[in-house]
Amino acid sequence: xxIAEDIILVDSIKNGYEDSFQKLVETHQNMIxxxxxxxxxxxxxxxxxxxxxxxxxxxxxxSFRGDSxxxxxxxxxxxNKSINFxxxxxxxxxxxxxxxxxxxxxxxxxxQFVKTPEQIITDKQTEEALNTAIDSLPENQxxxxxxxxxxxxxxxxxxxxxxxxxxxxxSLIFRAKSNxxxxxxxxxxxxx
Amino acid sequence: xxxNEVKNKMIFFLEGSLSDSDWQLTNKHILECNDCKLYLLxxxxxxxxxxxxxxxxxxxxxxxxxxxxIENKEKNKAIFYRKVLQPIIISAIVLFAIFGGFTIGKxxxxxSSSTQIxxxxxxxxxxxxxxxxxxxxxxx
Numbered sequence: 419x420x421i422a423e424d425i426i427l428v429d430s431i432k433n434g435y436e437d438s439f440q441k442l443v444e445t446h447q448n449m450i451x452x453x454x455x456x457x458x459x460x461x462x463x464x465x466x467x468x469x470x471x472x473x474x475x476x477x478x479x480x481s482f483r484g485d486s487x488x489x490x491x492x493x494x495x496x497x498n499k500s501i502n503f504x505x506x507x508x509x510x511x512x513x514x515x516x517x518x519x520x521x522x523x524x525x526x527x528x529x530q531f532v533k534t535p536e537q538i539i540t541d542k543q544t545e546e547a548l549n550t551a552i553d554s555l556p557e558n559q560x561x562x563x564x565x566x567x568x569x570x571x572x573x574x575x576x577x578x579x580x581x582x583x584x585x586x587x588x589s590l591i592f593r594a595k596s597n598x599x600x601x602x603x604x605x606x607x608x609x610x
Numbered sequence: 611x612x613x614n615e616v617k618n619k620m621i622f623f624l625e626g627s628l629s630d631s632d633w634q635l636t637n638k639h640i641l642e643c644n645d646c647k648l649y650l651l652x653x654x655x656x657x658x659x660x661x662x663x664x665x666x667x668x669x670x671x672x673x674x675x676x677x678x679x680i681e682n683k684e685k686n687k688a689i690f691y692r693k694v695l696q697p698i699i700i701s702a703i704v705l706f707a708i709f710g711g712f713t714i715g716k717x718x719x720x721x722s723s724s725t726q727i728x729x730x731x732x733x734x735x736x737x738x739x740x741x742x743x744x745x746x747x748x749x750x
Contacts, residue, residue: 443674447668448668452664452666455663469675473680492719544656547656548660568660568664599620602656603618603628
């Protein structure tokens with residue numbers, strides 16, 4: 419059902435209907451943004467990457483054959499773009515340590531106004547510890563974990579996106595959670 | 611169940627993905643152990659952070675910004691073509707023309723000179739009709 423709808427939507431975009439592309443963007447922008455954010459943990463960069471994903475979709479729409487679902491294809495693009503972005507960022511950080519120091523500093527204003535400064539600092543530290551722990555996971559574990567946790571993508575679909583079996587995805591998510599727990603345990607042992 | 615085992619199961623405990631017996635044992639331990647209780651709160655806080663991050667949305671008017679970006683890219687492509695590619699292509703054509711001219715010119719000179727050499731080399735005055743004979747023939 420989803421694939422039939424996708425093909426109709428894709429065909430109309432191929433035929434130059436701008437409204438269909440707008441529909442595609444508006445339907446999928448939040449899911450793509452969440453995945454990108456899960457990787458980069460920065461609103462600006464995630465927004466930028468989301469746009470990049472749609473630009474690539476727009477450019478390559480003619481190569482979409484409908485073998486997999488449209489959202490699966492777009493998830494793949496989002497994951498690849500985010501991973502490439504992080505790789506480039508790592509390289510940039512190596513070459514310019516000063517820029518690197520400021521690139522990840524983001525203040526999340528959500529509900530911070532009701533918290534005390536100490537709570538805000540603790541939350542910020544906790545968030546940083548969590549982000550560091552997620553970032554240090556092996557690439558495939560991180561991808562499976564982000565898709566599962568940030569976008570609640572079903573394991574079957576994650577398997578399609580990552581070209582793996584469902585059991586392999588299940589195992590990746592389990593290992594990701596266990597590794598994360600191990601890293602956080604270490605963090606609390608050292609810092610609390 | 612010791613503290614380490616309980617801590618290793620904390621995420622699964624909070625997600626409710628443990629088996630009934632494991633859940634009971636973990637729960638019992640957490641109720642009795644202050645250290646694990648504190649750790650549970652921390653992990654809960656972390657999962658809460660992920661839930662908060664999940665709710666962050668892209669900035670408004672993404673589609674409008676996206677269209678502007680696509681148009682900009684097209685414009686930049688045109689500017690890149692006009693300012694960078696065009697001069698490169700024109701220079702390449704000019705260089706190619708100059709080089710081609712030299713090559714053609716060179717090959718032309720070398721062929722004509724070799725012909726000349728061969729003609730000069732094989733020139734045989736005796737096989738030619740003497741001028742006197744030609745004058746005589748004309749007179750006749």
